Amino acid sequence: MFKVGSQLFTTEGPPAVQKLAGAGFEIFLDLKFHDIPNTVMGSIAAAVRLPGVRLITLHALGGVEMMRAARKAAGTGTARPLLMGVTILTSLDSAALVPLGITGPAAERVIELAKLAQTSGLDGVVASAHDVAAIRAACGPQLKIVVPGIRPAAADLGDQARVATPAEAVRAGADYLVVGRPITAAADPVAAAKKIRDEIDAAID
Helix, strand or coil, X not given: CEEEEHHHHHHHCHHHHHHHHHXXXXXXXXXXXXXXXXXXXXXXXXXXXXXXXXXXXXXXXXXXXXXXXXXXXXXXXXXXXXXXXXXXXXXXCHHHHHHHCCCCCHHHHHHHHHHHHHHCCCCEEECCHHHHHHHHHHHCXXXXXXXXXXXXXXXXXXXXXXXXXXXXXXXXXXXXXXXXXXXXXXXXXXXXXXXXXXXXXXXXX
């Protein structure tokens, strides 16, 4: 599945999605919608009409009414894209949340947001690999979990604060891994992707 994030979408727009879908790929539309319910409803309604889109992200911090509006806009068909609520960005730790008025351990806030996303009708959440087990305990096995902040061993962490290796994320129970810069910034992206795939396969075995 190809991730189309805000940078690519801002540069190329819907044609980027259409081109990838036309080549036979499924799309992870990672635009992290966060606005008033009516605006997000319209955005989701437009997103689900794009070809090949399988996952769409929105911020759980947008609140229950916003998430419910998004779920309504996504429709009821079995082939509809899954809606994934972003909990706490993996670039933020507990200390970084304090100036934002969010106190207490980041892990506790993640669980609260995951439960809120689930009760609002979302299909899953986006969270650090370190939070997967706790999310499973709180929300059960049906909630899908997307794990960003994937960094192979000894890789540069960049601006990420809560990271995991591909193997760690898979063993924790992640349904999807988001791998960006370890591949796109590699001297040999194809080799980097294959190495990550091999690590995932070994973890599954």
